[in-house]
Amino acid sequence: MSKILIIAEHDGQALNLSTSKCVSCAQAIGGDIDIVVLGKSIEAVASQAAAVAGVNNVICVSADYLEHALAENWAPEIVAMATGYTHVLAPSTTFGKDLTPRIAALLGVNQLSDVMEVLDAYFFRRPIYAGNAIIDVRVPEDSITVATVRSASWPAAAEGGSAAIENRAATGSASAHTRWVGLESGGGDRPDLQSASKVVSGGRALGSAENFSIVYSLADKLGAAVGASRAAVDAGYVPNDMQVGQTGKIISPDLYLAFGISGAIQHITGIKDAGTIVAVNKDGEAPIFEIADIGLVGDLFSIIPELERLLG
Amino acid sequence: MKILVGIKRVVDFNVRVRVLPNGSGVDTDGVKMSVNPFDEIALEEALRLKEAGKASEVVVVSIGADECQQQLRTGLAMGADRAIQVSTSSAVQPLAAARALLKIIEREQPGLVLLGKQAIDDDNNQTGQMLAGLWNRPQATFASKLEVDGDKATVTREVDAGLETIGIALPAVVTVDLRLNEPRFVKLPDIMKAKRKPMDVVPLEELGIDAGPVYSIEKFAPPPQRQKGIMVESAEQLVQELKNRGLV
Ligand SMILES: Cc1cc2nc3c(=O)[nH]c(=O)nc-3n(C[C@H](O)[C@H](O)[C@H](O)COP(=O)(O)OP(=O)(O)OC[C@H]3O[C@@H](n4cnc5c(N)ncnc54)[C@H](O)[C@@H]3O)c2cc1C
Numbered sequence: 001m002s003k004i005l006i007i008a009e010h011d012g013q014a015l016n017l018s019t020s021k022c023v024s025c026a027q028a029i030g031g032d033i034d035i036v037v038l039g040k041s042i043e044a045v046a047s048q049a050a051a052v053a054g055v056n057n058v059i060c061v062s063a064d065y066l067e068h069a070l071a072e073n074w075a076p077e078i079v080a081m082a083t084g085y086t087h088v089l090a091p092s093t094t095f096g097k098d099l100t101p102r103i104a105a106l107l108g109v110n111q112l113s114d115v116m117e118v119l120d121a122y123f124f125r126r127p128i129y130a131g132n133a134i135i136d137v138r139v140p141e142d143s144i145t146v147a148t149v150r151s152a153s154w155p156a157a158a159e160g161g162s163a164a165i166e167n168r169a170a171t172g173s174a175s176a177h178t179r180w181v182g183l184e185s186g187g188g189d190r191p192d193l194q195s196a197s198k199v200v201s202g203g204r205a206l207g208s209a210e211n212f213s214i215v216y217s218l219a220d221k222l223g224a225a226v227g228a229s230r231a232a233v234d235a236g237y238v239p240n241d242m243q244v245g246q247t248g249k250i251i252s253p254d255l256y257l258a259f260g261i262s263g264a265i266q267h268i269t270g271i272k273d274a275g276t277i278v279a280v281n282k283d284g285e286a287p288i289f290e291i292a293d294i295g296l297v298g299d300l301f302s303i304i305p306e307l308e309r310l311l312g
Numbered sequence: 313m314k315i316l317v318g319i320k321r322v323v324d325f326n327v328r329v330r331v332l333p334n335g336s337g338v339d340t341d342g343v344k345m346s347v348n349p350f351d352e353i354a355l356e357e358a359l360r361l362k363e364a365g366k367a368s369e370v371v372v373v374s375i376g377a378d379e380c381q382q383q384l385r386t387g388l389a390m391g392a393d394r395a396i397q398v399s400t401s402s403a404v405q406p407l408a409a410a411r412a413l414l415k416i417i418e419r420e421q422p423g424l425v426l427l428g429k430q431a432i433d434d435d436n437n438q439t440g441q442m443l444a445g446l447w448n449r450p451q452a453t454f455a456s457k458l459e460v461d462g463d464k465a466t467v468t469r470e471v472d473a474g475l476e477t478i479g480i481a482l483p484a485v486v487t488v489d490l491r492l493n494e495p496r497f498v499k500l501p502d503i504m505k506a507k508r509k510p511m512d513v514v515p516l517e518e519l520g521i522d523a524g525p526v527y528s529i530e531k532f533a534p535p536p537q538r539q540k541g542i543m544v545e546s547a548e549q550l551v552q553e554l555k556n557r558g559l560v
């Protein structure tokens with residue numbers, strides 16, 4: 001039977017929903033599921049992890065030098081406890097993408113990225129070429145499987161679990177080479193882009209950071225998170241953490257509204273799993289209309305305020 | 313300081329990739345191939361460091377079949393000083409790529425290794441992190457800003473929560489994100505000049521690495537397509553439609 005270790009993603013206070021999505025993936029693999037929480041003062045996160053249904057044990061390793069998720073410090077901890085597990089999973093967020101390959105290399109195995117479906121415990125489905133091809137990949141059964149889990153493909157696991165919490169001492173020490181300096185957060189109090197059920201996005205057409213305020217305003221009316229195309233981020237209208245797409249965030253809200261976004265393949269990759277896609281673009285030939293569930297040809301500068309009024 | 317830049321030959325980002333009808337792979341026949349876009353950014357950064365007097369030599373390395381020499385030549389035309397092809401006719405998975413790059417590092421002793429954050433064919437996003445782990449050196453992934461100061465660097469990283477800054481000691485591996493810089497265009501005279509720059513070929517077998525446990529791809533399939541939906545004529549109709557579907 002499989003024995004699966006999930007690496008918790010958190011910010012010191014709250015468990016990221018991506019961890020609970022890994023639990024769903026682990027349940028599809030089948031077997032015993034443990035979550036490891038690394039960090040500093042992580043009691044609150046540990047109890048949230050213990051409350052995810054289907055989890056057997058939560059292993060906590062707390063140390064000052066584990067406060068920030070530096071791969072140099074975290075990877076050796078995971079490697080030290082990996083023996084006995086058949087699978088190690090982490091979300092394929094920037095957190096998991098940074099950390100997990102280092103773990104795999106230290107364990108002497110390849111890593112599987114972006115698992116979207118489990119065919120059996122050693123047989124997985126994942127996207128390549130920005131989602132233009134889907135591959136079925138068989139991994140060897142006689143070595144540990146290390147994988148990242150594509151959050152947008154998995155539902156969050158249910159709550160109501162009561163896993164045992166076990167505290168363990170850290171085995172490593174602080175890296176002499178790498179130092180955490182700081183984090184500048186782009187987002188304010190709006191819903192989190194990766195877990196929001198509604199997302200309003202703007203593209204290059206917005207034209208300026210000031211103009212982008214109409215997107216925020218509509219999002220606030222809908223209780224939605226705000227996203228953007230790469231062009232809008234590159235032009236400095238919005239911070240980088242709002243980018244949706246192949247090299248930004250892959251999201252799966254129930255409702256996605258795209259304003260002035262042409263629908264480049266790299267952007268579409270990020271929204272393929274959305275429930276309903278709405279596109280507003282002044283160009284009736286824009287490729288985004290090929291995949292939109294509801295399309296409207298028109299000028300976003302008149303349509304957004306109108307929508308806000310109609311929803312009011 | 314020497315900088316080593318990893319360059320992978322990939323299907324150009326503008327090509328709409330198609331899965332072969334028999335599911336054995338994607339169609340690369342007659343398809344435009346290019347330097348992985350992130351690797352171009354990595355090389356641009358290396359060249360700027362050299363131009364700023366912070367690096368003495370820029371070496372590009374590619375693991376692949378002989379065709380990847382074209383992409384190495386592009387790298388030389390952009391301004392790299394030398395190229396190394398680690399030649400192999402079969403595709404290498406990230407662990408093998410990282411182990412091969414480590415062997416090249418042992419030979420070349422670079423102060424900085426710049427790679428792309430991901431190759432846009434397999435979208436793995438692993439090689440740099442693996443390399444840093446095997447090398448037991450710092451990794452700064454998804455870099456959107458890199459400041460080198462002697463044997464230290466400060467790197468701004470694009471993470472889900474915003475922009476993270478870390479300080480690292482060199483040598484180190486830095487993987488680059490799109491907003492780090494805008495790569496220069498190659499000029500014709502530089503293409504001519506590049507032809508005379510040195511290109512070493514090292515057979516992969518000669519490096520004596522173990523590829524580790526490899527996975528096998530059993531099937532390629534096209535992604536499920538989203539259906540084209542309906543068009544509405546006005547904001548009123550749009551709101552009505554959203555209400556009908558229970559979305560607002
Ligand atoms: C390796 C790589 C990775 C990439 N990753 C991503 C990624 O993660 N995410 C991403 O988004 N892109 C990504 N891109 C970029 C992508 O290819 C496109 O360039 C980008 O998505 C375009 O953004 P846009 O749609 O906002 O701009 P444009 O393509 O310029 O489209 C603007 C649209 O606005 C419409 N418009 C203009 N004025 C109005 C108006 N007043 N009202 C209504 N509509 C209007 C126009 O008709 C047009 O369709 C990547 C590219 C590469 C090479």
Ligand SMILES: Nc1ncnc2c1ncn2[C@@H]1O[C@H](COP(=O)(O)O)[C@@H](O)[C@H]1O
Pocket residue numbers: 317318319320321348350351354373374375376404406409426427428429430431432434435436437438439440
């Ligand atoms: N075959 C290769 N040859 C040279 N560099 C490579 C190769 N494969 C990967 N890399 C480097 O590693 C980065 C990340 O690739 P990947 O982990 O495959 O997504 C790429 O952007 C390259 O810089």
